[in-house]
Amino acid sequence: MVAVNRQYASDEELLVEVEGLNVLFGRQHVLRDINLVIPRGQTLAVIGESGCGKTVLMKSIIGLVRPTSGKVCFDHRELVRLGDKDLSQLRTRFGFVFQMAALFDSMTIGQNVAFPLKQHTSKSPAEVEKIVLARLAEVGLPPSVVHKKPAELSGGMRKRVGLARALALDPEIILYDEPTTGLDPIMSDVINELILRARKRYPVTSIVVTHDMHTARKVADRVVMLFPASRLRPDEPQMIFDGPPTELDSTADSRVSQFVKGEAGERLMEMHERGEIEVSEPDE
Amino acid sequence: MTPAAEATANHRNGSVVQAAADWVADLGSLAIDGIVALGNISLFALRTFGWLFARMPRRETLLPAFYQIGVLSLPVIALTGTFIGMVLAVQSYSQFKMLHLETRLGAVINMSLVRELGPVLAATMLAGRVGSAMAAELGTMRVTEQIDALSAMGANPIQYLVVPRFLGCLVLIPTLTIMADFMGVCGGFFYSVVVLDIDRLHYWQNSQLFIGVFDVFGGVFKSLFFGAAIALISCHRGFHCSPGAEGVGRAATGAFVNSFVVILIIDLILGILLDRIYYTLWPEAGKLF
Numbered sequence A: 001m002v003a004v005n006r007q008y009a010s011d012e013e014l015l016v017e018v019e020g021l022n023v024l025f026g027r028q029h030v031l032r033d034i035n036l037v038i039p040r041g042q043t044l045a046v047i048g049e050s051g052c053g054k055t056v057l058m059k060s061i062i063g064l065v066r067p068t069s070g071k072v073c074f075d076h077r078e079l080v081r082l083g084d085k086d087l088s089q090l091r092t093r094f095g096f097v098f099q100m101a102a103l104f105d106s107m108t109i110g111q112n113v114a115f116p117l118k119q120h121t122s123k124s125p126a127e128v129e130k131i132v133l134a135r136l137a138e139v140g141l142p143p144s145v146v147h148k149k150p151a152e153l154s155g156g157m158r159k160r161v162g163l164a165r166a167l168a169l170d171p172e173i174i175l176y177d178e179p180t181t182g183l184d185p186i187m188s189d190v191i192n193e194l195i196l197r198a199r200k201r202y203p204v205t206s207i208v209v210t211h212d213m214h215t216a217r218k219v220a221d222r223v224v225m226l227f228p229a230s231r232l233r234p235d236e237p238q239m240i241f242d243g244p245p246t247e248l249d250s251t252a253d254s255r256v257s258q259f260v261k262g263e264a265g266e267r268l269m270e271m272h273e274r275g276e277i278e279v280s281e282p283d284e
Numbered sequence B: 001m002t003p004a005a006e007a008t009a010n011h012r013n014g015s016v017v018q019a020a021a022d023w024v025a026d027l028g029s030l031a032i033d034g035i036v037a038l039g040n041i042s043l044f045a046l047r048t049f050g051w052l053f054a055r056m057p058r059r060e061t062l063l064p065a066f067y068q069i070g071v072l073s074l075p076v077i078a079l080t081g082t083f084i085g086m087v088l089a090v091q092s093y094s095q096f097k098m099l100h101l102e103t104r105l106g107a108v109i110n111m112s113l114v115r116e117l118g119p120v121l122a123a124t125m126l127a128g129r130v131g132s133a134m135a136a137e138l139g140t141m142r143v144t145e146q147i148d149a150l151s152a153m154g155a156n157p158i159q160y161l162v163v164p165r166f167l168g169c170l171v172l173i174p175t176l177t178i179m180a181d182f183m184g185v186c187g188g189f190f191y192s193v194v195v196l197d198i199d200r201l202h203y204w205q206n207s208q209l210f211i212g213v214f215d216v217f218g219g220v221f222k223s224l225f226f227g228a229a230i231a232l233i234s235c236h237r238g239f240h241c242s243p244g245a246e247g248v249g250r251a252a253t254g255a256f257v258n259s260f261v262v263i264l265i266i267d268l269i270l271g272i273l274l275d276r277i278y279y280t281l282w283p284e285a286g287k288l289f
Helices: A054-061 A084-091 A109-120 A125-138 A143-147 A155-167 A185-201 A213-219 A245-250 A254-261 A266-273 B003-054 B059-071 B074-098 B102-143 B146-152 B157-195 B200-210 B213-239 B244-281
Strands: A014-025 A028-039 A043-047 A069-074 A094-097 A173-177 A205-209 A222-226 A239-243
Touching: A014 A054, A014 A205, A028 A054, A028 A205, A028 A222, A028 A239, A043 A054, A043 A213, A054 A069, A054 A173, A054 A205, A084 B146, A094 A155, A094 B146, A109 A125, A109 A143, A109 A155, A125 A143, A125 A155, A125 A185, A155 A185, A185 A205, A185 A213, A205 A213, A213 A245, A222 A245, A239 A245, A239 A254, A245 A254, B003 B157, B003 B213, B059 B102, B059 B157, B074 B102, B074 B157, B102 B146, B102 B157, B102 B200, B102 B213, B102 B244, B146 B157, B157 B200, B157 B213, B213 B244
Parallel strands: A043 A205, A043 A222, A094 A173, A173 A205
Antiparallel strands: A014 A028, A014 A069, A222 A239
16 A cells, blocks of 8 residues: 555644655665654554664654754644744653653652653642652552662663653653563553553554554554665655554555565565575575 | 786876875865864854853752762862872972072972963863763763653753753863862972972972962963863763764763863963963063063
8 A cells, every 4th residue: 555644624633744754864865755644633653664764753753853854843833943942842742752761860760750840840849749650650650669760670661651751741742662662572562551541541642653563553543654765766655554554454565564464575585685694595 | 008008007097096086085074074073063062052041050950060070070180189299399309409499399380280280180180080971971861862852851952961061060170270289289399398308488489489370360261161171072972972882982082082182272272372461461571681
């Protein structure tokens, strides 16, 4: 299925608009002519193999990566036109869950979750503490973790703290960067459940960057698949799938179906031809 | 010349031209990289100044930076100052003794300390102890996406991370310099008077005679620029750290080496400038007769 952005009833429904987005790092073309609109309340999963530009797309949406060309708008405001202060203010409407949690290791867990509250609200310390404990409870962490340092927690717990911190300011949109990577299957499912729970509790829009198909199928209303720009012909679109997760299995594009099924297929031969890996001949 | 020999000669000439062209291209690329780096750090400094005047950092970010930069650097800077004072006494004594001018040692040691060695050594120690640590810390924060996390939460990383460190270096380096000067003077005095048995009264009288407030002020004034350079270079290296452990290591080493080179350049420029100012204000000072 070729990239198709669904038409939405009115512009007011749209929270994120990406138009003709190109991102180059030096001579490397990471994102090529990406067009994407995300309506309020939708949970979008962005899938694709490592290095295809999923995280760069997400960081462009929050303004952490500056587009080489094209437009990225949040709530009809173009990010590159905003000054430092306006952009900082706009970002308080975002929650970002980083791949490795990105907790501040010089602070305790409590200070980490309280950070956005202290930065952007004038709540009293008692109110901040109450919110911190509530957010930690929402992600299933006991009050005893408040005084611990991030290094004292397991990977799964750190991810949950990252989610609690992202939820601290009741964001309108939460961006999840590979939320289940590096976790065991049980903890991955816990994170998936927390993503769903966050959506049920708040009317939040979510973008989940993942290559975990279980996560994509479980949490997303819509899936977009990106393909590495370096392996595309000049006339091919980088977004090779855009549709509901149920359509993933019926797509005719072999690149999508191979990714969904986790089959290397032609990619293996391609890597062999480039001399990147050796493919052993089957025994006679 | 046979066609084959002509072809070989042409090929050789072509190789030489190609090598020269490559050399020019490499040189050009190096110059461009240098200009880009200078532009980058200038913009970084401008943004730091912008945030410095826009909003003062909070107390909870300022105090740990001040503690790290000022309090924890104090022992090592005091120790360096003391030993440099003593070493100056050891190195100068024999020459001055030959001329029977050993009581002038106080002037030489103390002048060298307050004008040059105190500020430069305090700055070098600060670059080694604090600059590298700042670059490594910020580099690790960059690699582990903590700086991105700050931005994503609507906090400006320059305002939150760079401004407190910049202020810490700028405000505390004069006090550290004065400490290095003081301990150097004590070290020099101890070795000259106690160990080498130079007359105490003449040692101090000569010191007082040759060293003025301008000399001490000049040293402290220079240290302000050293402190600003250390903070900006180290934070910039940390912010633009390449990924991985190797990147963090390079940022830390680069922060020290670049800071040290810039300290020496600033020292020379300000040394010339202060000298001009001194002789403009006191034109008679340099005349022997």
